[in-house]
Amino acid sequence: MELRPLYLPAFGAITTVALLLLLRAGQRLWSPTHTVRADLEQGHMAHALLQVGQVLGVFLISGSVVAGSVEGESLARDALWVAAHGLAALALLVLFGHLGVRVLLRARLAAEVERGNIAAGLAAGSHYLATGILLSRSLSGTDLSALGVALVFFVLAQLTLHLFVMLFRTLTAYDDAEEILGENLAAALSYAGVTVALSLIIGHAVEGSFVDWGTSLRGYALALLFALALYPVRQLFVQTLLLGARFSLRGGRLDQGIAAERNLGMGVLEAVSYLAAAFLVTRLG
Numbered sequence: 001m002e003l004r005p006l007y008l009p010a011f012g013a014i015t016t017v018a019l020l021l022l023l024r025a026g027q028r029l030w031s032p033t034h035t036v037r038a039d040l041e042q043g044h045m046a047h048a049l050l051q052v053g054q055v056l057g058v059f060l061i062s063g064s065v066v067a068g069s070v071e072g073e074s075l076a077r078d079a080l081w082v083a084a085h086g087l088a089a090l091a092l093l094v095l096f097g098h099l100g101v102r103v104l105l106r107a108r109l110a111a112e113v114e115r116g117n118i119a120a121g122l123a124a125g126s127h128y129l130a131t132g133i134l135l136s137r138s139l140s141g142t143d144l145s146a147l148g149v150a151l152v153f154f155v156l157a158q159l160t161l162h163l164f165v166m167l168f169r170t171l172t173a174y175d176d177a178e179e180i181l182g183e184n185l186a187a188a189l190s191y192a193g194v195t196v197a198l199s200l201i202i203g204h205a206v207e208g209s210f211v212d213w214g215t216s217l218r219g220y221a222l223a224l225l226f227a228l229a230l231y232p233v234r235q236l237f238v239q240t241l242l243l244g245a246r247f248s249l250r251g252g253r254l255d256q257g258i259a260a261e262r263n264l265g266m267g268v269l270e271a272v273s274y275l276a277a278a279f280l281v282t283r284l285g
Contacts, residue, residue, distance in 0.1 A: 056128075105127075134202060138203070156220070159205045185267065193274040198227060200279070204226075
């Protein structure tokens with residue numbers, strides 16, 4: 001059905017505002033000293049970066065939920081499914097963002113964010129953003145069965161993200177978690193870049209209409225092959241081609257620059273290269 005002019009944008013605006021208000025209410029309830037306004041006004045940059053990841057996640061999921069759930073036949077039906085998917089997505093964003101940080105960067109990260117460790121805040125914020133990207137690519141629909149399938153694929157995408165991040169970070173000769181907990185912003189940039197890039201590739205893999213479990217899972221597995229492109233990006237493109245260093249299968253000049261020298265330029269270059277590669281492979285795939 002063709003939607004009336006401004007119908008979809010109005011739903012998108014209302015949904016975004018409602019989810020942001022719910023996020024703010026939750027912050028006031030569970031962490032009253034750390035709201036978006038308080039952190040920005042007080043210059044608490046570590047927690048502000050975490051907040052930025054959450055807010056970006058809310059914008060991503062609100063747009064996806066509205067685009068995937070609004071049909072235009074009935075205002076009440078559209079509002080029902082947008083509310084159902086929006087509330088589920090917001091709860092999953094907060095829950096899995098929090099769990100992802102604890103699993104991949106150890107339980108000490110929350111205390112480091114509280115202490116003002118900007119590297120820890122950036123890494124934590126990137127996990128919330130990555131979770132928002134996965135939610136925006138998987139959670140939509142207009143019936144319970146579609147919601148159930150979407151939840152299964154979202155959980156699968158989350159597990160895949162965690163696995164790929166852990167595998168990919170074995171390429172570094174340094175301990176990412178220890179460097180980030182030690183306030184190494186270059187390491188945090190590298191970590192955030194690969195986390196968000198992988199979420200873009202995995203999110204692209206999970207997109208599409210559900211046919212049946214066998215067909216959909218095979219398509220998902222094949223699409224994940226594009227994640228392998230991030231390996232040559234790091235070791236060949238950034239380290240050898242751009243930095244002019246000797247090629248190595250693991251570690252090398254890039255690791256030295258980030259871990260020992262804490263070179264922010266190298267951290268930014270690595271992170272941007274991951275993101276550029278993710279945009280490229282998802283566009284071509």
